[in-house]
Amino acid sequence: MTEPQPTEPPEPTGRTTDSEYGQHLDTAGTTDNVRDLDSxxxxxxxxxxxxxxxxxxxxxxxxxxxxxxxxxxxxxxxxxxxxxxxxxxxxxxxxxxxxxxxxxxxxxxxxxxxxxxxxxxxxxxxxxxxxxxxxxxx
CATH class of the missing domain: 1.20.58 (Methane Monooxygenase Hydroxylase; Chain G, domain 1)
Structure with a gap:
């Protein structure tokens, strides 16, 4: 099973959040499936x-x-x-x-x-x- 790929390249900060699903995209474009700890x-x-x-x-x-x-x-x-x-x-x-x-x-x-x-x-x-x-x- 392959990881879902983002439709846009990740931001250069190294980590972006897909707020709809609470997933994080790293610079390689993989998804961590984690929520922000503050939530x-x-x-x-x-x-x-x-x-x-x-x-x-x-x-x-x-x-x-x-x-x-x-x-x-x-x-x-x-x-x-x-x-x-x-x-x-x-x-x-x-x-x-x-x-x-x-x-x-x-x-x-x-x-x-x-x-x-x-x-x-x-x-x-x-x-x-x-x-x-x-x-x-x-």
Whole structure:
């Protein structure tokens, strides 16, 4: 599939906006399909960031594989970092997440539990990934 080509050459500034679709055209004439960040509500940016961190952590825990214990992409060190970042984001922005806060917290706790189960030597309570922000996870 090829990228749509602009009908006019892009402006020499390097980036133009097609305001009808919120797409950006770079100097090569390709379309990025992104919105201007100033038009995106902060809660949407926070939520999308949290979902991206959750997805990445799940991948690093091997949860996308049939058998997480033999997943070739499993990397608990990377998962720890992602879960800790997710915990910080959710904890610091919970007041803005509205009705989504509970689901975000549940997802975080699920990842924290999965990390504990995947660890050969689980961290002591309160010292697992993100637990300095969330408190101990059972």
């Amino acid at each position: 995106v509500p902060s809660v949407e940016i926070i939520s999308r960031s949290a979902v991206m961190l959750m997805s990445a952590a799940a991948e690093k825990l091997g949860l996308a594989e049939e058998d997480p214990d033999t997943a070739p992409v499993r990397d608990l060190d990377e998962a720890r970092r992602l879960i800790t970042a997710l915990a910080g984001l959710i904890t610091s922005s919970v007041e803005y997440l509205g009705p989504h806060a509970g689901a975000m917290r549940d997802g975080l706790q699920t990842l924290q539990r999965a990390f504990r189960e995947a660890s050969a030597e689980p961290d002591p309570p309160g010292q697992g990934p993100g637990e300095k922000y969330t408190g101990p996870v059972n």
